[in-house]
Amino acid sequence: MLHVALINGPLPDGALFMREGRCTQRSSIWATQWPPISLAYLAAVVRDAGARPFVFDCPPAGLTLSGLAAALRALAVDWCLLAVSTPTARDDLRLAGEIKRRLPAVKIGAFGVHPTVLDREILDAAPAVDCIVRGEPEETVRELLAREPAEVAGVTWRDGAMARHNPDRPAIANLDRLPWPAWDALDTGLYRLPFSRRRFLCAGPSRGCAFGCSFCTAGAYYGRRVRFRSPVSLAAEIVRDRREFGVDDFFMWAETFTLNRAFVLELCRRLRHDAPGIRWTCNSRVDSADEALFREMRAAGCWMVSFGIESTDENVLAAMGKKIAPIDIENALEAARRAGLKTVGHFILGLPGDSPRTIAQTSADARRFDLDFAQFYAAAPFVGSPLYATASRSGMVSAEDFPAVGQHRATLRLPGLPPAEVDRALRRAVWDFYGRPRQIVRVLRTVGWGVGRQIAHEIGKRLRFGV
Numbered sequence: 001m002l003h004v005a006l007i008n009g010p011l012p013d014g015a016l017f018m019r020e021g022r023c024t025q026r027s028s029i030w031a032t033q034w035p036p037i038s039l040a041y042l043a044a045v046v047r048d049a050g051a052r053p054f055v056f057d058c059p060p061a062g063l064t065l066s067g068l069a070a071a072l073r074a075l076a077v078d079w080c081l082l083a084v085s086t087p088t089a090r091d092d093l094r095l096a097g098e099i100k101r102r103l104p105a106v107k108i109g110a111f112g113v114h115p116t117v118l119d120r121e122i123l124d125a126a127p128a129v130d131c132i133v134r135g136e137p138e139e140t141v142r143e144l145l146a147r148e149p150a151e152v153a154g155v156t157w158r159d160g161a162m163a164r165h166n167p168d169r170p171a172i173a174n175l176d177r178l179p180w181p182a183w184d185a186l187d188t189g190l191y192r193l194p195f196s197r198r199r200f201l202c203a204g205p206s207r208g209c210a211f212g213c214s215f216c217t218a219g220a221y222y223g224r225r226v227r228f229r230s231p232v233s234l235a236a237e238i239v240r241d242r243r244e245f246g247v248d249d250f251f252m253w254a255e256t257f258t259l260n261r262a263f264v265l266e267l268c269r270r271l272r273h274d275a276p277g278i279r280w281t282c283n284s285r286v287d288s289a290d291e292a293l294f295r296e297m298r299a300a301g302c303w304m305v306s307f308g309i310e311s312t313d314e315n316v317l318a319a320m321g322k323k324i325a326p327i328d329i330e331n332a333l334e335a336a337r338r339a340g341l342k343t344v345g346h347f348i349l350g351l352p353g354d355s356p357r358t359i360a361q362t363s364a365d366a367r368r369f370d371l372d373f374a375q376f377y378a379a380a381p382f383v384g385s386p387l388y389a390t391a392s393r394s395g396m397v398s399a400e401d402f403p404a405v406g407q408h409r410a411t412l413r414l415p416g417l418p419p420a421e422v423d424r425a426l427r428r429a430v431w432d433f434y435g436r437p438r439q440i441v442r443v444l445r446t447v448g449w450g451v452g453r454q455i456a457h458e459i460g461k462r463l464r465f466g467v
């Protein structure tokens with residue numbers, strides 16, 4: 001039986017880091033690490049294919065390179081599939097090299113948005129990598145374990161000195177046909193909600209996004225056509241997770257959970273009936289839900305919704321292709337609050353079109369919006385995003401910048417807005433938002449005093465070190 005390792009690799013500084021589709025980031029200020037649903041799906045597929053999966057989510061497990069290598073050797077692993085992301089690509093490929101050096105017989109594949117787009121470049125730069133799994137990985141991996149790479153759609157593989165780019169694989173049309181994530185292949189105790197420290201799991205209602213926001217890589221990975229699970233299948237999976245893993249908290253991991261009203265209403269109806277008492281959170285676009293929908297979600301256990309607001313400047317919103325208006329933001333937040341939901345706003349500073357004035361305005365609006373929580377990110381030209389293409393062409397970012405690309409620190413060089421100024425604005429935005437006495441009390445009421453102390457410590461650390 002083949003032994004297959006599925007790896008979210010360690011970072012040299014030991015930071016928590018997620019490589020999950022379009023979400024490739026250091027863990028947030030709340031120090032949470034999402035359960036790696038991509039690895040759990042792959043583990044289920046590997047098992048289905050008659051092989052044995054071993055999941056290594058190294059950052060939360062505190063597993064270093066040498067610990068990982070020792071485990072791979074002890075388990076006599078045949079295949080390693082590495083999640084590779086733009087901010088960590090250099091470290092990820094170094095990890096591949098180290099694994100190959102210590103275990104030369106192991107085959108190494110890379111997956112994720114970054115290698116999907118830069119498949120040939122990675123095979124050129126990293127001799128240790130045998131093949132790239134492009135796009136949605138599950139069906140490709142299933143076939144790769146049974147056939148030669150030359151026969152598998154969606155693979156780019158090494159053929160002597162050549163990189164062979166096989167035809168693309170169509171997106172999985174019926175997501176219900178995927179096996180449910182094999183959470184039993186992971187230590188689910190590693191994943192805890194930031195506020196309550198309760199264990200939680202992710203559930204995947206849909207894949208794909210039609211909007212094409214400039215900073216986002218969703219389209220390059222799961223495609224521009226949105227595909228939904230059936231509510232009956234998703235609710236049954238949640239019931240299974242509850243029963244088998246003793247978890248009552250969930251994050252609906254979708255590009256935009258609220259996009260399909262009929263889907264959400266039916267899922268909520270089923271959750272009320274089949275899984276009473278669960279608690280869940282999700283994300284939403286500000287133009288895709290109203291108070292009635294939020295009330296249904298609240299009644300089915302949703303307690304918090306995250307909104308991608310990004311900016312409150314009309315021109316910056318238009319330039320990023322977000323296709324929302326500032327008035328949509330206020331309406332959605334008001335509707336969610338009236339329905340009894342906590343709200344989180346996500347903001348990106350330093351996008352093309354931004355200036356010191358628009359950044360100050362966005363930061364001020366974040367405070368004015370009466371949000372429960374806010375997250376501020378630096379604009380990052382992730383490989384696979386439209387912004388990456390624009391920024392590379394126009395010299396806003398260069399190849400040397402890429403090891404530093406990430407949402408925790410600015411790298412884009414915009415006219416009149418150097419990265420250092422964006423970094424200062426990021427720190428100021430966090431401080432101005434959370435430093436208000438009213439907000440401190442509000443956060444403490446939500447998270448409790450013990451967690452509040454931890455958050456204060458974390459904010460202080462990040463403000464001091466600028467991460």
Ligand code: SF4
Nearest residue numbers: 209211212213216255
């Ligand atoms: S709405 Fe925009 S940011 Fe959200 S997933 Fe779609 S493309 Fe990405």
